[in-house]
Amino acid sequence: MALRVVLLRALIIILFLLLLWLGAILLKQVAIIGIPFVSSFFKEVGNGETTSFWNDKWLGNFSLRDRFKRLVRFESNLDVRVRDRASCMGSNRVGCWGWSRVPFGRALGELDELNQLLSSHVSKGDGPDAWRWGGSTSGRFTTNILSESVTTKLLHAGTNVFETLRNNLVPKKVEVFVWRARKRRLPVLDWWGMGGSPNLGLGEMFQGKASLCMSEDGAKIWEAVEWICGYLIWKNRNQKVFNNKCWSPPVALCEIQVKSFEWIAKRYKSKNIDWHTWLHKPQVLVS
Known part of the structure; x- marks a missing residue:
């Protein structure tokens, strides 16, 4: 019994030290991108x-x-x-x-x-x-506000790539995925030889321009669809590699259609996007 108590206490101490170490690493990374987290607290x-x-x-x-x-x-x-x-x-x-x-x-x-x-x-x-925390107007610290600040810093680091990387029709996680792809910061650089040249990289996949016949809002919607498509393919590729979960093409298309409708329709304020049009006549939305 005494040995079990000693081992439990040792495990708690190890976990505590591990959390301190991880916390120090996270605070250092947050400071590197320009967020003075520690000094932003005041009495x-x-x-x-x-x-x-x-x-x-x-x-x-x-x-x-x-x-x-x-x-x-x-x-x-x-x-x-x-x-x-x-x-x-x-x-x-x-x-x-x-x-x-x-x-x-x-x-x-x-x-x-x-x-x-x-x-x-x-x-x-x-x-x-x-x-109080200087990072929010209320003075209260929340992980959501910190996460938004980190994402904003990452997407606005001062280069042309970041300046043109905003699309409010997609979630932040999709924007971060596209940013990582453009900067070649994903573990796999080549896009499996799909959609063109076998050497097409993920970064090049998101550099394409919309068709000239599209309206400004239409180009934004099409860009959002491209980004969501790439994000979902990458997400399910990881499921296949790490969890051995297969993702068939019909299921892939269905998830892309559903998720893109869910995210874009929720954020698109100019007009309502109904499911039937999205599924059967999406061309009318970008013309």
């Missing part, structure tokens, strides 16, 4: 009971300890809370200092600047202090 002060006056970032994207390096030397207690150093006067705050000795020299200039910051800070009331 919203209410009653000031749990927020460190000098060490937490509550007056901006900086701590007062780093901002006022001369003045902080005169502080008698570096762990003091906001409530003990910044009392509320109406909707603003004023300093209530506890110096170990009277500040002098350049520290007085920093003290004036700090007093101005405190007087301009609007109090949030007597509620508890809370951490």
Whole structure:
């Protein structure tokens, strides 16, 4: 029994360390594409009971300890809370200092600047202090908003390929798939010799232009169909390779028709797309 408990504890520790390692990798990758995830969190002060006056970032994207390096030397207690150093006067705050000795020299200039910051800070009331995330307007962190931010960064990295890669008729995952295909970042580079030259790559497959006889909206719909077709073929190719699930051509066509209708009809706002037209006369939608 004792051995089982020791092994269970060891397994929990290993899993915890593994999660920390994976989290560090993910945060590094998020930072590489230009999203300052860690530094985007800040403290919203209410009653000031749990927020460190000098060490937490509550007056901006900086701590007062780093901002006022001369003045902080005169502080008698570096762990003091906001409530003990910044009392509320109406909707603003004023300093209530506890110096170990009277500040002098350049520290007085920093003290004036700090007093101005405190007087301009609007109090949030007597509620508890809370951490907020700068990545959303509500201040609440959600994985959906972070996922949207990452996708947007990936699709707008500053090259011509990214600038022309938006199509709001398809889900984000399809856009990411096409971006990866164009950048040759899929494990298999050749498109099995289908649809033209045996050397046709996935990137070239999505570089084609729509027919000149199509309307602007029609070209967008046709592009969305191409993208969805490629995405579903790639998805089911992975099912075949990794799960040994076969995908027959009739089933493939049926899924492409259903999924493309479901995604495009839901997002296309110019006019209604009915199932019968989509299935039997799709040409009228792109003319």
